Amino acid sequence: MAETNEVGNLSPFGPARSTVQGTPLSKDEIEKYNDFFKASLYLSLGMIYLRENPLLREPLKKEQLKARLLGHFGSAPGQIFTWMHFNRLIKKYDLDAFFVSGPGHGAPAVLSQSYLEGVYSEVYPAKSEDVEGLQKFFKEFSFPGGIGSHATPETPGSIHEGGELGYSISHAFGTVFDHPDLIALTMVGDGEAETGPLATAWHSTKFLNPITDGAVLPVLHLNGYKINNPTILSRISHDELKNLFIGYGWKPYFVEGDDVETMHQAMAATLEQCVVEIKKYQKEARESGKAVRPRWPMIVLRTPKGWTGPRKIDDNYLEGFWRAHQVPITDVHENPEHLELLEKWMRSYEPERIFGKEGRISEELKSLCPTGNRRMSANPVANGGLIRKPLKLPDFRDYAIKVEKSGATSFGSMVAFSKFLRDVVAQNQTNFRLFGPDETESNKLGKVYEAGKKVWMGEYFEEDANGGNLAPAGRVMEMLSEHTCEGWLEGYILSGRHGLINSYEPFIHVIDSMVNQHCKWLEKCLEVEWRVKVASLNILLTALVWRQDHNGFTHQDPGFLDVVANKSPEVVRIYLPPDGNCLLSVMDHCLRSSSYVNVIVADKQDHIQYLSMDDAIAHCTKGVGIWPQFSTDVGEEPDVVMASCGDIPTQESLAAIDLLLQHFPDLKIRCVNVVDLFKLIDPKDHPHGLSDAEWVSIFTEDKPVIFNFHSYPFMIHRLCYKRPGANNLHVRGYKEKGNIDTPLELAIRNQTDRFSLAMDAIDRIASLKNRGAAAREALRNEQIKASAYSYEIGTDPPSLKNWAWSHNGLWQKVASRIQG
Amino acid sequence: MAETNEVGNLSPFGPARSTVQGTPLSKDEIEKYNDFFKASLYLSLGMIYLRENPLLREPLKKEQLKARLLGHFGSAPGQIFTWMHFNRLIKKYDLDAFFVSGPGHGAPAVLSQSYLEGVYSEVYPAKSEDVEGLQKFFKEFSFPGGIGSHATPETPGSIHEGGELGYSISHAFGTVFDHPDLIALTMVGDGEAETGPLATAWHSTKFLNPITDGAVLPVLHLNGYKINNPTILSRISHDELKNLFIGYGWKPYFVEGDDVETMHQAMAATLEQCVVEIKKYQKEARESGKAVRPRWPMIVLRTPKGWTGPRKIDDNYLEGFWRAHQVPITDVHENPEHLELLEKWMRSYEPERIFGKEGRISEELKSLCPTGNRRMSANPVANGGLIRKPLKLPDFRDYAIKVEKSGATSFGSMVAFSKFLRDVVAQNQTNFRLFGPDETESNKLGKVYEAGKKVWMGEYFEEDANGGNLAPAGRVMEMLSEHTCEGWLEGYILSGRHGLINSYEPFIHVIDSMVNQHCKWLEKCLEVEWRVKVASLNILLTALVWRQDHNGFTHQDPGFLDVVANKSPEVVRIYLPPDGNCLLSVMDHCLRSSSYVNVIVADKQDHIQYLSMDDAIAHCTKGVGIWPQFSTDVGEEPDVVMASCGDIPTQESLAAIDLLLQHFPDLKIRCVNVVDLFKLIDPKDHPHGLSDAEWVSIFTEDKPVIFNFHSYPFMIHRLCYKRPGANNLHVRGYKEKGNIDTPLELAIRNQTDRFSLAMDAIDRIASLKNRGAAAREALRNEQIKASAYSYEIGTDPPSLKNWAWSHNGLWQKVASRIQG
Secondary structure (H helix, E strand, O other), rough: OOOOOOOOOOOOOOOEEEOOOOOOOHHHHHHHHHHHHHHHHHHHHHHHHHOOOOOOOOOHHHHHEEOOOOOOOOHHHHHHHHHHHHHHHHHHHOOEEEEEOOOOOOOHHHHHHHHOOOHHHHOOOOOOHHHHHHHHHHHHEEOOOOEEOOOOOOOOOOOOOOOOOHHHHHHHHHOOOOOEEEEEEEEEEOOOHOOHHHHHHHHHHHHOOOOOOOOEEEEEEOOOOOOOOOHHHHHHHHHHHHHHHOOOOOEEEEEEEOOHHHHHHHHHHHHHHHHHHHHHHHHHHHHHHHHHOEEEEEEEOOOOOOOOOOOOEOOEEEEOOHHHOOOOOOOOOHHHHHHHHHHHHHHHHOOHHHHHHOOOOOOHHHHHOOOOOOHHHHOOHHOOOOOOOOOOOOOOOHOOOOOOOOOOOEEEEHHHHHHHHHHHHOOOOOOOOEOOOOOOOOOOHHHHHHHHOOOOOOOOOOHHHHHOOOOOOEEEEEOOOHHHHHHHHHHHHHOEEEEEEEEHHHHHHHHHHHHHHHHHHHHHHHHHOOOHHHHHHHEEOOOOOOHHHOOOHHOOOOHHHHHHHOOOOOOEEOOOOOHOOOOOOOOHHHHOOOOOOEEEEEEOOOEEEEOOHHHHHOOOOOOOOHHHHHHHOOOOOOOOEEEEEEEHHHHHHHHHHHHHHOOOOOOOOEEEEEOEHHHHHOOOOOOOOOOOHHHHHHOOOOOEEEEOOOOOOOOHHHHOOEEEEEEEEHEEEEOOOOOOOOHHHHHHHHHHOOHHHHHHHHHHHHHHHHOOOHHHHHHHHHHHOOOOOOOOOOOOOOOOHHOOOOOHHHHHHHHHOOOO | OOOOOOOOOOOOOOHHHHHHOOOOOOHHHHHHHHHHHHHHHHEEEEEEEEEEEEEEEOOOOOEEEEOOOOOOOOOHHHHHHHHHHHHHHHHHHEEEEEEOOOOOOOOHHHHHHHOOOOOOHHHHHOOOOHOOOOOHHHHOOOOOEEEEEOOOOOOOOOOOOOOOOOOOHHHHHHOOOOOOOOOEEEEEOOOOOOOOHHHHHHHHHHHOOOOOEEEEEEEEEEEOOOOOOOOOHHHOOOHHHHHHHHHEEEEEEEEEEHHHHHHHHHHHHHHHHHHHHHHHHHHHHHHHOOOOOOOOOEEEEOOOOOOOOOOOEEEEEEEOOOHHHOOOOOOOOOOHHHHHHHHHHOOOHHHHHHHOOOOOOOHHHHHOOOOOOHHHOOOOOHHHHOOOOOOOOOOOHHEEEEEEEOOOEEHHHHHHHHHHHHHHHOOOOEEEEEEEEEOOOOOOOOOHHOOOOEEEEOOOOHHHOOOOOOOOOEEEEEEEOOOHHHHHHHHHOOOOOOEEEEEEEEHHHHHHHHHHHHHHHEEEEEEEEOOOOOOOOOOEEEEHHHHHHOOOOOOOOOOOOHHHHOOOOOOOOEOOOHHHHHHHHHHHHHOOOOOEEEEEEOOOOOOEEEEHHHHHHHHHHHEEOOOHHOOOOOOOOOOOEEEEEEHHHHHHHHHHHHHHHOOOOOOEEEEEEEHHHHHOOOOOOOOOOOOHHHHHHHHHHOEEEEEOOOOOOHHHHHHHHHOHHHHHHEEEEEOOOOOOHHHHHHHHHOOOOOOHHHHHHHOOHHOOOOOOOHHHHHHHHHHHHHOOOOOOOOOOOHHHHHHOOOOOHHHHHHHHHOOO
16 A cells, blocks of 8 residues: 555545645644544444444344444545544635535535534434434434435425435535635536536636525545445546646545645645635636636545444445445344444444543534534525525516507517516526526527626636627526536525526437436425425426427427426426417516426517517416407307417417408407416426316317427326316327428428318318318318428529518407407 | 648648648549549539539529529538548458448438449439439439438448537447448537537547447547537647547547648548558457457547638628538629629539530549449448348346246346346357447346347456456447447448347436437338338336335436327337336337337336237237236226236236235226337327227227326327227326335325325225215325335335235235126
8 A cells, every 4th residue: 555645646545645745733732533434434334324223322233223224434434534524614704604425425524524513413313412313313314204315395494305416516506606705515426427517517617606606515535436336536537637637627636645644734734725725716817806817726535435433344445445335234133243333333433432421522522613604504595595685576567568459469479578687687697597508599588798798707808799698707607518507506596596598499308317317306394394485496398399390300209398397296397378478467477486396498589579568467376378369259159169279379369260260250269378288287296277167168178179399298298197078189299200390391290380270170170061062172281282382493482571470460350350 | 821730720721731641542542532523513513503404504593593592512622521521441451341420411412422433323323423323322312202312221331420519429330330340431520529528529539349349430520610609629739639539548640631632642642641540450450369449549630610712792701711511602692793793603513524425424533433232322331221130139038037826926037037138148159249338237137148248448457357347359338438339339230130229227328319310310210212121229128117216206206107108109109117027028019120219118126917929929920919817897897997008006006906905805806908009199190009809809998997197198189189988098107206215205295106096996986976985084094104114214124025015915806896
């Protein structure tokens, strides 16, 4: 094993080797840290193994073990070591800090610290700081009805569960944005570090302003192993490793070894160096007013997996090998020798002496921890609802698109919204940000740059002055990584602020799993009493499937809604506003809401506008409704219900009504529009669901419903399967029939175009049984004629505008009919 | 602008600066490359703009432009430059190479090369190498009914579409594994490089064996801009950039500048240096038999976006700015000056001279390209079906679990399969690999290591010898990045080999978007005549939701099936084998199949086994069927249908039958099991769908069906909504009700446990209307009693085994009833 103090040996064993030399700790302090470390390690093992006899005051019997052993020891020692040594600096420099636990199953580390800091007992009084409380604390870990082996929402001080790996760094950055005094001490697992999202999140420094934002201090834990494999970063040369992090823009400090005493000094000195550097860079920037990107400090901590455990058990390596990953000795129930070994190991942490008669650590040991909210497990930033201030929202009605005649105006819904959004940004310059993967301008939200530029801490070129919209301080966060944008936004929200992510619809699937996990986090938070609600996570989807004709098949995927709809109805909301005023109303609602994931689907192209602002508010408040101005069934039973959900499907559905009335002026058509998708579902399955009576009053029980839907048609069937007359629902939507097309042709392929819808209606309206054929044929011919353009070589395809519905026709026809 | 030849200036302008010095090209050659470059650039602009007058033989009129301008010019010059200079080396060293185009919308680059190499005209004779063909070639680009702006399946030589960004490097590595002579020249966009998947894929070198695998030569294109933002990697210091790639394990060579003549020399010399190094490393390893990981060469190419275009248009930067991203001049229809500017620009590429009278480049120019299959756009590796050899499969029946009495055996289905898989690996040592994110052992597939170890080109420790299962050459690929594993597998399959990815069920959502894109690729390939079918992409999901009680809520997500079910029915298949022999039968089927995405869901714990191998084959062949051995309705109409899909739900459903018969021995119960999920859907919506008559013969038209499902229950409703009697379907599945639980309690929360199912049946069976109450109450009490264990402090939860169904009871009861 290495005997030198030079860093660079790949072995995690030996006396400490570190970039920073120094012995900041006295002998007495080292003793105390030794004891504190032992106390923490003991707790970690206790959580995994013990049901009774929590301080081993009697010889350990197998009956005192948990029957099912669960939990992970492997990464706990390194995480504990980092946490406890940072406490010294929190006290010394009065730091505002909290801890992000990146490695998988890191709960023993963070729970032990929370318990020793006294926070756990304050939050959960039954888990008191005595033998009785300790026993309960051990028992409930990974125990049915208890708490999990990750830093779940029940964990004080946590905003990052770490069930699915890869988001510690992006979460940490999101948390320190606009929190200039905060330090996120962020433990990164070397397994986690192999994931894509983590590998790119290191670049977040290019978006961190040292004046307005706090700092992230990453500690990459070279723990050496994953479940069953070595980690990449622990098995490349020191040179490569060092270069990698310099390349990512960091200044890496190395701390390596397993000799506890020398490691104390090395870690204490290194963490202090990092804190001093962080404060220096912040001071320089803040005093000069000049924000530059320093090479921020980070630590690479190389210690053996399962550090301080037995190196070998029988002939098998444990410490410093993957076998230390989870429960380190698994057969203690059946193997008395192994039980004895476990007991000996646990006693090596001296529980009796360290927890003493009272069953708690001494005041002297406790004094290593900060107090009050300076304790990392008590930092209010990790219960963001506590510190959240409501957004200042301008009156969205002031941004209304003027709609004098329904359907007579064409305007960009997104353009109207972007003005509102600009002013939201303007009025909330320290607690609202817009996130997106390089698509904000393309998504027609560029107006926001007037109130907040894109944050950019990379180099600047002269070109940037004209159309770059870049600035060291800004409100828009753009990096071509949906993962990083989403992770930042989650961190930003969970620490008490507000935000919105905008994305092309097809590529939002990139973060399916992140949104799933955030939904689960929110759902669980609702069950945790002390968690205060945070702002909703708002996802605005545009560049929609029906306008991805030219980009083709890869850009056509409206299926994110299916992913979201599977999550708990307590936390998910999906809106498809049919026009601009509805979009404004919906967005205002979403920005005010809390603890949801709101998904809003809206086209970014020019669009026919239907509703005045008052009508839009009324429509969005109901979430679904009959549109009398496009209906001809007033006071009567309709022949057919023409329903739609989504802005482009709504346009086609209305155009189909127009076509139908051209051929059958007497037809009684009911026009229905759905904004709030969950209105369709049974109220037992989602709180927004209509009652069956309300449902029937809108959709009828026995009339054909031609439902034009934005996404995959199956979604509507799954939402409505219980409804009376569900088998009268004929849903049209996207069915993976794509190509390079015109918008019309794309719709025709999927039978969501006006002609297909009108023909569909004719086929299903009982009263047209004997008189629909001619009209049907005429429509079919019209459709063929219209779509023929697309294929005729030498002719350009019809533009979108040519195929937009001629506005006035329908309105006048319907109006004259309604007015007699 | 820089005048020095030293690399490191962030500006993309100026004379060439390059790490490698050298002037391998003669003056004559430079002239030819100039012309070839011009020809390619002309084609790129032509595709975007021209409908007629393809060689500008007359003055350009706006009527000759396409009405809707689509396509992306920005990254084309750099990609073309790389491709054409690599051709020299293909010829000189007789290289077997192909091109991966990573940057978004790179089609103009690859299409122009394919056309100039003559491949495009061979594949699509109408696009001949003359004026007429050229006009068609231009016209169909980004034109309705034509081809897209990515390297879609219609593109000869492409295995990587690049619609969704981030997978070029992992795809490239997948392609060169087990293709020792292949070089994947891989263009990486600097936008793409910001994505997580790309950022971690650089580590793929730790899994590449220089003896058995080929090489990837990445060219990171510092094009400078994304849609509307600078790229991170183009705006960090040269030092950071260099360090980053050294850190990733590469040896970066820089080529920077915009002066075409000097850039020719620099690029030619640099590419040659890389090829020589690659061949040297391969030779050393192959001659010595010693596989080490060299620092493989790569190139960083810094050129202006829209290189060779106008630097400014009016007052706006174009070349070297984000405005060059897409259509570089957009208002040519309305602005005559801009039209003139475009014409001047296009004429600067001298189309009349270069394409001459014949409308094609001279033989002299063409001789810069290789011939036959050495042309990168003709490499058969990119039409993998051409070179695919069928797998050698052992007879899966030889691995059968012996099932003498249905339900009387308990065994690990995955363990049985792992033996089969081991022998598949053993018999296909150069064209089958198993992929997984560090979970293969945990997923009980560790047997495969007997036939093929885990590939590992990182450092080795002494611990690895005992339980490491690592080797420089192996068959198992494990990196904690689902993205990289999936990307490797896709590349491996698309280039003509076979494979399987295994993953925990909850975290497969990480690659939702990748699987979506692969499905779209496969679907489109079916429409492309010359594409030969490739092996299916097989995804084995385990660590299932119902056994994630202890890991809690974050690990509970069976929703991947919803994502897959949205894709084209031509390419997706979903199987949920109820036991081990069914798993074997299904896996054999999937491994033999082609051009599908097969998703197989199977638990990894010990499991009750129901079917003998013969019965399993029969059952899986049908995909859905009545299980007579658990049914009591023989020859009669049932009172209730107890249906199940998924191994754990099947167990609970059968146990519910047992409970029902305990209380009502005379009940006529029909037991139905579904293996092939798409059997449930209407045959119009999926080729596997049962006819309505078949459906009714199994599920009845009017009897209650208690359907216990593995995933979210809505899935079954969406599949079955059209079926006769669909409203008699009562589906139980996962509904986001999770916690740290026992398996039983988790099931109870979601009403998928035996008691809930049995009570549900009682409530719905007509004949029990007046006599079900007592049994129902008894079951409820039994359920409470059973689940109470979980919460009683001081008692351990019941083990899984305790709650496993007592095997013999049901079988005997049903058998005695059937036999009279």
